[in-house]
Structure formats: structure tokens, C-alpha cells
Amino acid sequence: MKKLHPLIAVGLTLVTPFAPRLFSATPPPPPPQPGAELAGLTAEQSRAFRDGLQVFRVQKTAATGLGPIFNNVSCIVCHSAGGPGGASPRNVTHFGRNTNGVFDPLSTLGGSLLQNSAISAAAAEVIPRQANVIARRQSTPIFGAGLIEAIPEATLLQNEARPSVDGIRGKAARIVDIASGQNAIGRFGWKAQQATLLAFSGDAFLNEMGITNRLFPKENAPNGKAAVLAQFDKVADPEAAVDPVTGKSEVDRAADFMRLLAPPPTIAPSASSVAGSAIFRGIGCAQCHVPSMTTGPNAIAALSQKQVFLYSDLLLHDMGTLGDGIAQGAAGTREMKTAPLWGLRLSAPYLHDGRAGTVDQAIRAHEGEGSGPRNRYNQLTTQQRQQLLDFLNSI
Ligand code: HEC
Numbered sequence: 455m456k457k458l459h460p461l462i463a464v465g466l467t468l469v470t471p472f473a474p475r476l477f478s479a480t481p482p483p484p485p486p487q488p489g490a491e492l493a494g495l496t497a498e499q500s501r502a503f504r505d506g507l508q509v510f511r512v513q514k515t516a517a518t519g520l521g522p523i524f525n526n527v528s529c530i531v532c533h534s535a536g537g538p539g540g541a542s543p544r545n546v547t548h549f550g551r552n553t554n555g556v557f558d559p560l561s562t563l564g565g566s567l568l569q570n571s572a573i574s575a576a577a578a579e580v581i582p583r584q585a586n587v588i589a590r591r592q593s594t595p596i597f598g599a600g601l602i603e604a605i606p607e608a609t610l611l612q613n614e615a616r617p618s619v620d621g622i623r624g625k626a627a628r629i630v631d632i633a634s635g636q637n638a639i640g641r642f643g644w645k646a647q648q649a650t651l652l653a654f655s656g657d658a659f660l661n662e663m664g665i666t667n668r669l670f671p672k673e674n675a676p677n678g679k680a681a682v683l684a685q686f687d688k689v690a691d692p693e694a695a696v697d698p699v700t701g702k703s704e705v706d707r708a709a710d711f712m713r714l715l716a717p718p719p720t721i722a723p724s725a726s727s728v729a730g731s732a733i734f735r736g737i738g739c740a741q742c743h744v745p746s747m748t749t750g751p752n753a754i755a756a757l758s759q760k761q762v763f764l765y766s767d768l769l770l771h772d773m774g775t776l777g778d779g780i781a782q783g784a785a786g787t788r789e790m791k792t793a794p795l796w797g798l799r800l801s802a803p804y805l806h807d808g809r810a811g812t813v814d815q816a817i818r819a820h821e822g823e824g825s826g827p828r829n830r831y832n833q834l835t836t837q838q839r840q841q842l843l844d845f846l847n848s849i
């Protein structure tokens with residue numbers, strides 16, 4: 455054990471940014487920046503990362519297939535906090551109709567995802583009057599997503615099979631992966647609605663930007679109106695450009711970028727954050743926010759058999775009134791996927807709709823299966839709470 459700085463020994467809380475220096479004479483190497491590629495890529499993989507980043511940045515226009523209805527013009531506008539691939543305060547809107555507990559996504563009226571922009575005002579989509587549920591969804595960070603993708607399904611099923619403690623019982627999101635057509639366990643998105651980065655990429659190109667692609671070949675009709683679509687949809691489908699050299703479409707290239715993105719950098723532990731880590735486990739947060747899982751064997755060495763410190767079981771939980779009221783994929787209206795907590799300090803505001811400006815508010819808003827640990831959090835002393843927040847700020 456390293457000798458603690460006298461300030462820590464007497465129990466004072468230190469300001470985190472200075473803490474690492476107090477622990478060793480030689481400063482640690484600077485951590486990789488958020489948005490960097492995974493360590494240990496081959497030259498070819500590194501090229502695929504940079505090529506994918508270009509696609510992730512590219513701004514679509516009506517001439518290159520944008521819309522007719524869309525939410526924004528490039529991936530990076532919504533995924534940039536801290537670095538390319540990060541979160542952002544931008545959000546999107548889902549709507550639907552709940553009749554006596556049965557959720558209807560109003561697909562024939564353009565639901566459940568609203569596209570709030572259009573290449574012409576005459577094509578604009580609106581929230582239909584039939585909708586009685588409207589929910590905002592916050593952009594999530596994509597750092598380390600390739601590591602999350604590489605965790606074997608068997609591990610998620612083991613998480614699901616754990617005996618219930620505290621009334622907490624996670625559910626694996628059993629869905630069909632659009633990229634492979636196979637049954638799979640969803641792990642991406644607030645509702646664990648997609649199993650692979652390729653499927654999410656295809657979904658985002660179509661549903662956020664209006665770019666049709668081989669996985670999602672059909673354009674969204676504004677509020678379901680085929681005639682309006684026909685009037686404004688002038689670019690031949692599929693619109694995602696194919697690289698003549700590699701034969702890869704933009705959907706594949708963006709997926710390459712996301713798969714090869716490094717996990718968010720951590721901050722070196724301080725005495726306070728180490729104490730907070732024990733509190734995190736002690737009050738039951740780790741029941742859902744499982745600190746780490748390990749990837750399986752993978753053709754990409756940088757993703758193979760690596761420990762992934764994501765702080766999530768990747769399962770759906772009944773979060774009671776915190777649920778967003780939208781049923782999607784395998785998730786019911788009250789069910790949400792345990793949000794990974796790594797990189798938390800880069801992704802405010804928090805929770806699926808961004809209602810929490812601070813991590814403290816996000817924790818206090820836990821309901822349903824999260825109530826027990828939430829109650830214990832509320833009962834911590836001010837110092838213990840600060841230690842837990844210092845820990846969450848460091849991961
Ligand atoms: C208008 C803003 C917006 C744009 C543009 C956008 N996204 Fe997103 N992205 C979001 C939101 C909001 C979520 C959370 C969605 C959800 O779970 O329903 C998200 C989630 C994701 C996730 C899931 C991450 C995880 O770990 O769960 C991936 C992957 C992703 N986006 C990729 C992309 C790609 C690729 C593009 C460009 C083709 C793109 N996004 C464009 C807003 C956007």
C-alpha cells in the first residue's frame with residue numbers, strides 16, 4: 455500500500471484533479487482523450503477508425519439524401535461531448551398512445567420517433583393529436599461501444615439468472631438483430647432496443663437523418679403520409695454512399711468507427727473515490743450497475759478478452775414511474791436498460807430525458823426496482839455522499 459498524503463490520513467476530502475499527483479512522484483502518462491481509438495489497433499483497423507470518423511462527421515444535405523424528415527444533419531452534432539462519439543444535451547422525441555395500459559407506437563402516423571425537421575416546411579412531421587404519451591430521449595455516449603458489443607450474450611444471461619436481491623430482477627432484451635436477422639440480446643439504446651452497432655448505425659442513418667440504407671431501405675413518410683413522401687423524396691434509395699475502394703457503405707463505416715472507439719478515460723483514484731466505490735457496492739447500486747464484464751474471443755485483438763468497466767448489467771429493469779412510458783423492442787413502458795456509468799462526468803444532463811442536471815439528482819430520481827438503493831443513498835451522511843459522487847466522477 456502506498457503511503458497516503460497526510461491530508462488524506464486525517465480524513466479531509468481532497469479536490470479530485472490534484473489528488474493523483476499526491477500519490478506518486480512520477481506523474482502517470484496522460485490518459486487517452488475521449489474520442490480516441492482503442493489502444494493496440496493494427497494499421498488497417500486504425501485506418502477504418504479514421505475513415506469511419508469522417509462518415510460520422512459528414513453533414514448530409516437534401517442533395518445527398520437528407521430527410522425528407524430528419525432530426526439532424528450528422529451523427530456528430532448529437533454525439534460530440536468530450537470528443538467525437540460522446541453524448542450531447544440534444545434529445546429526440548418519442549410519442550405513442552396508451553389505452554388501458556396497452557401501448558400503441560402509432561406507426562401508421564409516423565411514430566414512435568418524431569422527426570422534428572424537414573427539408574421543406576410542407577413535409578414537416580408533427581405530434582399527432584392521437585398521442586397521449588410524449589417522451590424525450592437524451593443522446594447517449596458511444597465511447598467503448600465495441601467493448602460492450604463484444605461481451606458474450608452468455609454473460610448477460612448469467613446476469614439475468616442471478617437470484618433476486620432487494621426485489622431487483624433484470625431482464626435480457628430478447629430481440630431480432632436487424633443486421634444479421636438472428637435472435638439476439640439487445641444492449642444499445644435506453645431500451646436495449648438494438649443488439650449490434652451495425653444495426654444501430656443503420657437505424658440512426660434512417661431515423662435521425664433520413665438516409666436510407668441496406669438495413670433500413672424504406673424512407674419514413676411524414677406522419678405516415680405516402681403522398682407527401684413521394685412529393686419530397688427525390689434521391690434514389692438506398693442513399694447511404696458506398697466507398698468504391700472498400701465496398702463498404704456509410705452504415706458499415708460509421709459502425710467501424712464506433713466499434714473501435716476507446717472507452718472513456720478514468721481519473722486516478724483518490725482516497726475519497728476509493729471510499730465511494732465501497733459505498734456504491736455497499737448500498738446496492740452494483741446490483742444493476744455491475745462494475746465490469748469481460749469480452750469474449752474477438753477477431754479484433756483490442757476487443758478480445760478485455761475487462762470492460764461499464765457499470766451496467768445491460769438488462770432491462772422495471773423503474774416504476776421513472777420509465778418513459780414508451781414500449782420498444784423487448785422493453786415495456788416502465789422498463790429501462792441500466793445506463794452504463796463510465797464516462798459519466800462527460801455526459802450531463804442525466805437520465806433518459808435529461809431531467810437530472812446533476813448525478814445527485816439522477817440517483818434521487820430512481821424509482822421501481824431502484825428504490826431500495828436510492829433510499830439508502832438518501833440516508834448517507836454528507837461526507838459519504840460526496841465520496842460516492844467523487845467515485846462516480848472518476849469512472
Ligand atoms: C438528433 C440527434 C442524433 C443524431 C443525429 C444521431 N444520434 Fe445517435 N443517439 C441519439 C439519441 C437520442 C440516442 C439514444 C436513443 C435511444 O436510446 O432511443 C442515441 C443513441 C445512439 C447509439 C446507442 C449508444 C448506446 O451505447 O446505447 C448509437 C450507437 C448511436 N446513437 C449512433 C449514431 C450514429 C451512427 C449516428 C449517425 C448516423 C447517430 N447516432 C446520429 C441522438 C442522435
Ligand code: HEC
Nearest residue numbers: 739742771790791792793804805806816823824827828831
Ligand atoms: C434496479 C436497477 C438499478 C439500481 C439498483 C440503480 N440503478 Fe442507476 N440506473 C438504472 C437505470 C435503468 C437507469 C436509467 C434510468 C432512466 O434514465 O430512465 C439508471 C441511471 C442512473 C444514472 C444516470 C446515468 C445517465 O447516463 O443518465 C446514474 C448516475 C445512476 N443510475 C446511479 C446509480 C446509483 C449511484 C445507484 C445506487 C444508489 C443506482 N444507480 C442504482 C438502474 C439502476
